[in-house]
Amino acid sequence: MTDNIITKPAQTEFPIHELIAKRWSARAFSTRPVEKTKLLSILEAARWAPSSRNEQPWRYIVFTNDNPDKLKEAQSVLLEINSYAKRAPVLICAIAKKSYTDNGNHNRLHFHDLGAANENMFLEAFNQGLIMHEMGGFNREKAMGLFRISEDYEVGIMIAIGYQDSHTILPDRYKEKAFMPRERKPLSEFVFLEEIGKEIK
Numbered sequence: 001m002t003d004n005i006i007t008k009p010a011q012t013e014f015p016i017h018e019l020i021a022k023r024w025s026a027r028a029f030s031t032r033p034v035e036k037t038k039l040l041s042i043l044e045a046a047r048w049a050p051s052s053r054n055e056q057p058w059r060y061i062v063f064t065n066d067n068p069d070k071l072k073e074a075q076s077v078l079l080e081i082n083s084y085a086k087r088a089p090v091l092i093c094a095i096a097k098k099s100y101t102d103n104g105n106h107n108r109l110h111f112h113d114l115g116a117a118n119e120n121m122f123l124e125a126f127n128q129g130l131i132m133h134e135m136g137g138f139n140r141e142k143a144m145g146l147f148r149i150s151e152d153y154e155v156g157i158m159i160a161i162g163y164q165d166s167h168t169i170l171p172d173r174y175k176e177k178a179f180m181p182r183e184r185k186p187l188s189e190f191v192f193l194e195e196i197g198k199e200i201k
Ligand SMILES: Cc1cc2nc3c(=O)[nH]c(=O)nc-3n(C[C@H](O)[C@H](O)[C@H](O)COP(=O)(O)O)c2cc1C
Pocket: 023, 024, 025, 026, 081, 082, 134, 135, 136, 137, 138, 157, 182
């Protein structure tokens, strides 16, 4: 732990696992490289996510500062609002296969399963002492061309992974945000007993 580390554990209504409470979408990335073993553990966590018919539709295209030119190319798909992620030593493009491999039928759950695998990664990243940020703000068309993604895959999100740096390195629009408490709807707004609208407690 250093002074750079902002922690924002969830204020929960009921007790949950520490790792779930601890995970948050930090933006202040250090340029410090991520150890390959840590990165592989994070990707291993994705591997063990559940998926419809065990299709495992997730695919990850990984860029690291081992190859700065390629990392720069990957950064070029990010929208300006996500420029903070250009400091991250690891960028990943997360995509999902749209069809089942055995019968070619459309897999309507492909994005669901990609999300589950991504969350596994998120939790493992925090377990490894790293931060991670998922980003929907990027140019999908450009990513498809640049990363040679075929039509059978749907581009999901860009993911940044790295060590946390001081909030002072953030663009102004994100400096204050870094300290804002994490907020969520109460359980009563999204959990219902037996029918929509009927409270569980
Ligand atoms: C699919 C997805 C897309 C997101 N896209 C962006 C994005 O483009 N830029 C950004 O700064 N944050 C992005 N976020 C982060 C969310 O804003 C963040 O998860 C949410 O505010 C909850 O905060 P927490 O993750 O710290 O609990 C995204 C998160 C998800 C799951």
